[in-house]
Amino acid sequence: MTENWIDRFPGLAALSPDVRETLVRDSAVVEVPKGTRIFGPGQSPENLLLLLDGAVRVHQTSEQGREIVLYRVAAGESCVLTTACMLAHEDYSAEGLADTDVRAVAIPRKVFDDLVTRSIPFRNFVFAAYSQRITDLFHVIEEIAFQRLDIRLAQRLRTLAGDADEVRTTHQELAVELGTAREVISRQLQEFQRRGWIAQSRGRVSLLDRGAIAHLAEAA
Amino acid sequence: MTENWIDRFPGLAALSPDVRETLVRDSAVVEVPKGTRIFGPGQSPENLLLLLDGAVRVHQTSEQGREIVLYRVAAGESCVLTTACMLAHEDYSAEGLADTDVRAVAIPRKVFDDLVTRSIPFRNFVFAAYSQRITDLFHVIEEIAFQRLDIRLAQRLRTLAGDADEVRTTHQELAVELGTAREVISRQLQEFQRRGWIAQSRGRVSLLDRGAIAHLAEAA
DNA sequence: TCTGCAGGGTGACAACGTCACTGAACCGCA
DNA sequence: TGCGGTTCAGTGACGTTGTCACCCTGCAGA
Numbered sequence: 047m048t049e050n051w052i053d054r055f056p057g058l059a060a061l062s063p064d065v066r067e068t069l070v071r072d073s074a075v076v077e078v079p080k081g082t083r084i085f086g087p088g089q090s091p092e093n094l095l096l097l098l099d100g101a102v103r104v105h106q107t108s109e110q111g112r113e114i115v116l117y118r119v120a121a122g123e124s125c126v127l128t129t130a131c132m133l134a135h136e137d138y139s140a141e142g143l144a145d146t147d148v149r150a151v152a153i154p155r156k157v158f159d160d161l162v163t164r165s166i167p168f169r170n171f172v173f174a175a176y177s178q179r180i181t182d183l184f185h186v187i188e189e190i191a192f193q194r195l196d197i198r199l200a201q202r203l204r205t206l207a208g209d210a211d212e213v214r215t216t217h218q219e220l221a222v223e224l225g226t227a228r229e230v231i232s233r234q235l236q237e238f239q240r241r242g243w244i245a246q247s248r249g250r251v252s253l254l255d256r257g258a259i260a261h262l263a264e265a266a
Numbered sequence: 267m268t269e270n271w272i273d274r275f276p277g278l279a280a281l282s283p284d285v286r287e288t289l290v291r292d293s294a295v296v297e298v299p300k301g302t303r304i305f306g307p308g309q310s311p312e313n314l315l316l317l318l319d320g321a322v323r324v325h326q327t328s329e330q331g332r333e334i335v336l337y338r339v340a341a342g343e344s345c346v347l348t349t350a351c352m353l354a355h356e357d358y359s360a361e362g363l364a365d366t367d368v369r370a371v372a373i374p375r376k377v378f379d380d381l382v383t384r385s386i387p388f389r390n391f392v393f394a395a396y397s398q399r400i401t402d403l404f405h406v407i408e409e410i411a412f413q414r415l416d417i418r419l420a421q422r423l424r425t426l427a428g429d430a431d432e433v434r435t436t437h438q439e440l441a442v443e444l445g446t447a448r449e450v451i452s453r454q455l456q457e458f459q460r461r462g463w464i465a466q467s468r469g470r471v472s473l474l475d476r477g478a479i480a481h482l483a484e485a486a
Numbered sequence: 487t488c489t490g491c492a493g494g495g496t497g498a499c500a501a502c503g504t505c506a507c508t509g510a511a512c513c514g515c516a
Numbered sequence: 517t518g519c520g521g522t523t524c525a526g527t528g529a530c531g532t533t534g535t536c537a538c539c540c541t542g543c544a545g546a
Contacts, residue, residue: 106404108412109486116407131404133397138404163383176396177353183403184326184351184358187336191410191445192328195502216524225411227503232525248511248524266329415533436493447534452494468493468542487546494541501534511524516517 051075051098051151054122057174060167068164072157078148085128086141093152095125100148104128105222107139114190114225117182118145125150126175190225193266198224199234200263203244203251212252271295271318271371274342277394280387288384292377298368305348306361313372315345320368324348325442326360334410334445337402338365345370346395410445413486418444419454420483423464423473432472 052058052066061069075098078084084102085091095102102119104127119125119142131138153161161168189198202223206213217231224231235251238244243259245252253259272278272286281289295318298304304322305311315322322339324347339345339362351358373381381388409418422443426433437451444451455471458464463479465472473479 106408108408110412112412114407114411116404127400130393130397130400133393138401139408140404159386159389162389163386166379166383169379169382173350173353177350180347180350180400180403181358183400183407184336184360187334187403187407187410188326188328188359190407191334192330192332218524228525229504229527230502232527233502236526246525438493448494449496449535450533452496453533456495466494489546490544492541492543495539496537498537499535501532503532504530506529507527509524509526511522513522514520516519 051096054098055096055124055171056122057171058167060170061165062167065161065165065168068157069153069161069168073151073153076150076152078144078150080144080147082144082148084125084142084144084148087139089141091128092155094129094155094158095119096151096153097121097123097125098149098151100144100146100150102142102148103145104140104142107141112225112227113222114186115223116140116186117179123178124171124175126172127179130176195224195226195230196234196237197262197265199231200238200259203253204256204259204263207253211256212250214250216249271316274318275316275344275391276342277391278387280390281385282387285381285385285388288377289373289381289388293371293373296370296372298364298370300364300367302364302368304345304362304364304368307359309361311348312375314349314375314378315339316371316373317341317343317345318369318371320364320366320370322362322368323365324360324362328359332445332447333442334406335443336360336406337399343398344391344395346392347399349375350396415444415446415450416454416457417482417485419451420458420479423471424476424479424483427473431476432470434470436469 050070052061052069058069080100083089084095097119099121101121102125104116104118105113106116107113125142128142131140162172199220202220203213206215206223217235218228220231220235221228235244235246238259239246241258243253243255245254270290272281272289278289300320303309304315317339319341321341322345324336324339325333326336327333345362348362351360382392419440422440423433426435426443437455438448440451440455441448455464455466458479459466461475461478463473463475465474
């Protein structure tokens, strides 16, 4: 448990030795399995999470039951908005789910407060993390307001696939990614398939022509 | 200039006397006329602004030139995201415009850093302000993704009108408010007019039946 | 009075969302 | 191996929103 995880966070490189010591001593490394609900309405976390491995997906659900993925927290990043949106008076319908198995450092609120007071680099880290998330949200707004769906879908398929050449997901899940309806995804994927860019089977999309997909995705 | 503006900010009520003194001594009250661009791409503010009077409107503009209003900062609130989104590495296309004549307190970055270190209540104020803005952004996302335009337009007409019974604005400006196109606003307003809810003339919308408008707005 | 221009109206069409329903693939189990 | 339930995907019809091209109108300044 004396693992030196701090070096995994570039933003924390400037921490002084005593701050590092506090952080390592008073935080716990936790593991949560894929699918766990990390926070959500009626579930306010008393920790700031720094992700070591895995990813956390943050959703919003509308009253009518439609959903959209707001952003993901990747390894090496922190889950600041998590704490922030819980801090707000309004209870909000955003929730965080473990997208994969997750290993994270949990910094208790008191330790967090202490560090923010004591350490300028730590504070900068926190504010930088906020800024990053906020620009993520700006991105989301720009895309849902102004970007065509075929382009957004192509982009999302690329990022979900990563290095692999297939994505294991349902049309419904893709619809939630983009905040649209399943039927719309089905039709778009059919069009992609018709053009020979992808192949589909139940629960799986294979990318056949990454070049064409990339070309569309970059037609931003 | 020794005006005690601190009491206008409920979140700052808990500040200790010495912090209050620093804040009042080292901050300046500034006035900017309506229409001034307060921040934007290539214009990063070195101050945190606390609004005393007036309102600031924060926009985002897409590459294709379409715009959307993200939120407004009202008197008694602070412009935290302003500083935050400038802090992010990416240069972002959000910009802040004085929606009316504005009077505000400008807290220089150094003073801000000092206060965040010294004062727990000040820090809470800052974090609470962040949370508020972030939930505002969540609201925006929920609305543009899932809410019908007629409902959003009715809501916006109500808030823009305030106590008055008319709104002095063009269709184009309303389109920017909601991130849509002018033609769409024109058609919706015509429908409202046909139902006898509003009357229109060049650059002006009069609310004739606030009850009906409110009813639609609350059909969220 | 003329003229330029911002504001607003309109029709056609494309893109996206919704609804109702159908069929296909998969799973557990007899 | 076949059965039945469930999840996933396909489809047509239709309503809403976005885009494009173009027009008309009211207003201000020359």
